[in-house]
Every structure is written in C-alpha cells, then in structure tokens.
Amino acid sequence: MKAQDLRLYLVTDRLAAKGRDAKSVIAAALKGGVTMIQVREKNSSAREFMAFAETVKELAAPYGVPVIINDRVDVAVAVRADGVHLGQSDIPCEVARAMLGKESIIGLSVEKMAQIPEANSLSVDYIGVSPVFATPTKTDTAEPFGLAGLSQAVKLSGHPVVAIGGVNIETAPGILACGVDGLAVVSAIMGAGDPQVAASALKGLWENSNL
Amino acid sequence: MKAQDLRLYLVTDRLAAKGRDAKSVIAAALKGGVTMIQVREKNSSAREFMAFAETVKELAAPYGVPVIINDRVDVAVAVRADGVHLGQSDIPCEVARAMLGKESIIGLSVEKMAQIPEANSLSVDYIGVSPVFATPTKTDTAEPFGLAGLSQAVKLSGHPVVAIGGVNIETAPGILACGVDGLAVVSAIMGAGDPQVAASALKGLWENSNL
Numbered sequence: 001m002k003a004q005d006l007r008l009y010l011v012t013d014r015l016a017a018k019g020r021d022a023k024s025v026i027a028a029a030l031k032g033g034v035t036m037i038q039v040r041e042k043n044s045s046a047r048e049f050m051a052f053a054e055t056v057k058e059l060a061a062p063y064g065v066p067v068i069i070n071d072r073v074d075v076a077v078a079v080r081a082d083g084v085h086l087g088q089s090d091i092p093c094e095v096a097r098a099m100l101g102k103e104s105i106i107g108l109s110v111e112k113m114a115q116i117p118e119a120n121s122l123s124v125d126y127i128g129v130s131p132v133f134a135t136p137t138k139t140d141t142a143e144p145f146g147l148a149g150l151s152q153a154v155k156l157s158g159h160p161v162v163a164i165g166g167v168n169i170e171t172a173p174g175i176l177a178c179g180v181d182g183l184a185v186v187s188a189i190m191g192a193g194d195p196q197v198a199a200s201a202l203k204g205l206w207e208n209s210n211l
Numbered sequence: 212m213k214a215q216d217l218r219l220y221l222v223t224d225r226l227a228a229k230g231r232d233a234k235s236v237i238a239a240a241l242k243g244g245v246t247m248i249q250v251r252e253k254n255s256s257a258r259e260f261m262a263f264a265e266t267v268k269e270l271a272a273p274y275g276v277p278v279i280i281n282d283r284v285d286v287a288v289a290v291r292a293d294g295v296h297l298g299q300s301d302i303p304c305e306v307a308r309a310m311l312g313k314e315s316i317i318g319l320s321v322e323k324m325a326q327i328p329e330a331n332s333l334s335v336d337y338i339g340v341s342p343v344f345a346t347p348t349k350t351d352t353a354e355p356f357g358l359a360g361l362s363q364a365v366k367l368s369g370h371p372v373v374a375i376g377g378v379n380i381e382t383a384p385g386i387l388a389c390g391v392d393g394l395a396v397v398s399a400i401m402g403a404g405d406p407q408v409a410a411s412a413l414k415g416l417w418e419n420s421n422l
C-alpha cells in the first residue's frame with residue numbers, strides 16, 4: 001500500500017468557495033491539516049484545469065500533501081499529478097493504471113454496495129463511498145449509504161475507504177466510528193467561514209479518536 | 212509525414228444527426244467516401260465517449276479510415292484511437308505526443324492567423340483552420356477566416372491544412388481553390404438527407420479537381 005494519508009481529504013470546488021479566491025481557501029485548508037487534495041473541475045477546458053491543478057500543487061508541495069485529479073487522466077499526466085480519482089463512468093481503472101504507472105494513487109467512487117466486490121478486484125488505492133448522506137454539492141449521486149451502509153462498505157472493502165457526501169463537523173464523529181480511513185469534504189471546508197479552523201477541527205477528530 | 216488522407220474529414224456530432232441513429236449516418240458517410248473521422252462528444256462521460264468511439268472504429272475499420280478523438284487524450288489511449296484532435300484550450304500537443312507516440316495523428320485547431328507560426332513549431336500532423344465561414348454547429352468559435360484568410364493560412368502553414376466551419380457542397384469548390392488538404396464537415400454530412408450521397412458529392416469535388 002502507498003504512503004497515502006487519507007484522513008482529511010479535500011475535494012476542491014471553486015463554486016463552493018462562495019466567490020472567494022479558491023487558492024486562498026485551499027491555502028488555509030492546508031494550514032489546517034488537510035492530508036490529500038482532489039482537484040475537481042467540471043466545466044473547465046483542459047488548459048484551465050491544468051493551470052488550476054498546477055496552482056494547487058504549488059500550494060500543497062510544502063506540506064507533502066498529494067494532489068490528484070478528478071476524472072481526466074490526461075490532465076493528471078500533463079501536470080504530473082500524484083494520481084486520479086475516477087467515477088464509475090470515467091476512464092476504467094486498468095487503463096488509468098497503465099497510463100499513470102504503479103506509483104500513482106488511483107481512487108474509485110463506489111455508489112452502490114454491489115460495486116465494492118468489483119472494486120476489490122481492481123488496482124485502486126482506495127475507494128470513495130459516495131454519498132454517505134444526501135448533499136447539495138453533487139446532484140447526480142445515488143441513494144445515500146447512511147452510517148449502517150458505510151459500516152458494511154468498510155467491512156466489504158479490501159481497499160481503504162474514504163467517506164464522502166454530507167461529511168462535516170457534526171456528522172464526522174459518527175462516520176469515524178464506522179471505521180473509515182478518510183473523511184472527504186467539499187463544502188465543509190471550501191464553504192467554511194474560516195477554512196483553516198474548519199480543517200483543523202475535522203483533523204482534530206482523528207487525533208482524539210483511538211484509530 | 213503520415214499516410215493520412217485528409218480529403219473528406221468527418222467530425223461526428225450526434226445532435227447534428229437530427230434524431231437519426233448516428234451510427235447509421237456514419238456508416239453511410241463511409242460508403243460515400245469519408246477518408247478520416249474525428250469523434251467529438253461534448254457532454255458525454257468518458258465511458259460513453261469510449262463506447263461511441265469503439266462503435267465508430269468498428270464502422271471505419273473495413274475502409275482503413277483513421278478514427279481520432281476530440282480533446283480527450285485519455286479516451287484516445289483507452290480505445291487505441293489513431294490520434295487526437297486538439298483545440299487551443301485542450302491538452303498541449305507536446306504532452307499528447309508523449310502520451311500517444313510518434314505514430315499517432317495529432318491535429319490542432321487554429322482560430323487566428325497568429326497561431327499558425329506557433330503551430331508550425333509543434334509536432335502536429337495537420338492544422339484545422341476554423342472557422343472558414345460562420346456556422347451554427349459551434350457557437351464558441353472566433354471570427355471566420357473567409358477564403359482570403361484561408362489562402363493565407365495555407366501559405367503560412369508548414370503542416371497540411373483542413374478547412375472547417377461552413378464547409379458544404381456550395382462552399383467547397385471555393386475552399387478547394389485555396390489549396391487546402393482537406394474538407395472537414397459536420398452538418399453537411401451528419402445532417403444531410405442522404406449522408407452517403409452528400410459524402411460522395413463532396414469527395415467527387417476532389418476527383419474533379421486537378422489536385
């Protein structure tokens with residue numbers, strides 16, 4: 001397994017930054033203790049995506065925090081990202097692995113319990129169980145797993161599990177109790193009044209836990 | 212230079228097929244004499260894009276017609292396409308060349324005369340001069356080149372030139388007279404009442420010319 005620290009996994013969403021400069025929000029989140037960043041851009045050209053990913057890489061480098069790219073394996077290659085996060089409708093994991101090599105981090109979203117056995121057979125480094133709870137950030141997601149479903153997913157998965165969807169300071173303790181390896185957040189940091197404080201509070205939950 | 216035949220270059224657009232099955236339209240276009248196909252999908256997931264590209268590859272294989280992918284280099288790798296067509300906001304040509312290898316076809320859209328000298332310095336196999344005329348297919352394009360601009364582009368370019376934007380049976384003779392290497396069409400074939408007849412008529416212009 002790779003030396004990936006999934007504990008506080010930030011998914012960037014420039015719209016969720018509520019008009020603020022996403023760069024400063026991400027800088028604050030890193031200060032607060034984010035351990036991994038996925039750059040997600042849904043309506044950008046490849047060049048815009050690359051430019052933003054390069055900015056995030058520069059911010060994350062001093063912290064040794066890996067930066068991975070949502071969906072576009074070619075953008076990940078172009079910016080020499082640390083990996084990609086793939087959905088069920090994205091490039092197949094095996095193709096991405098061949099393009100990126102074995103040292104890269106590849107994550108896969110799992111939206112149904114039935115997708116976990118297949119994920120176990122794939123060369124991925126973690127799965128993102130999505131969504132745990134209903135969320136306004138993504139509108140195209142499946143039925144939420146809920147905490148009982150998340151616990152079952154953790155038991156079924158042969159890969160580390162990151163929880164995503166409705167993760168915030170209120171829901172995180174219950175999610176941690178399910179045995180996940182990471183908390184993935186979008187709005188809870190990107191949209192927070194003070195992103196550094198928000199990240200630090202979420203990170204602190206790990207330090208207070210016995211995991 | 213590669214053994215690419217750019218003379219009748221079809222850009223797929225499923226919407227332009229006017230509700231007909233794009234597969235049957237493309238099959239007819241191939242019968243009519245299309246020499247190259249670019250698969251362009253603007254709102255599809257990578258998996259949908261791959262599935263459609265695989266279908267087009269199967270159709271084109273018996274004709275030996277190359278199939279290239281618009282924008283997504285990762286999709287091109289995933290389906291083992293013959294190459295990619297890139298816009299000015301897509302993955303840089305050098306990165307695409309490194310990902311695809313020297314045997315692949317890489318085309319680049321040029322939307323301003325000033326982009327041609329830069330294109331001359333790049334490892335691309337042709338340029339697409341876009342748009343020649345105003346067109347309803349793409350709404351985000353720059354000022355049309357017109358025939359005088361196209362002639363100048365052909366003179367400036369060190370690469371073969373494909374004309375795109377407003378190319379149809381009426382405009383094609385004037386475009387051929389500018390010395391282009393290829394006619395790229397979307398609606399003139401995808402939206403034609405009889406796509407085979409439309410392709411055959413456009414292809415026939417080449418056979419009647421002295422080029």
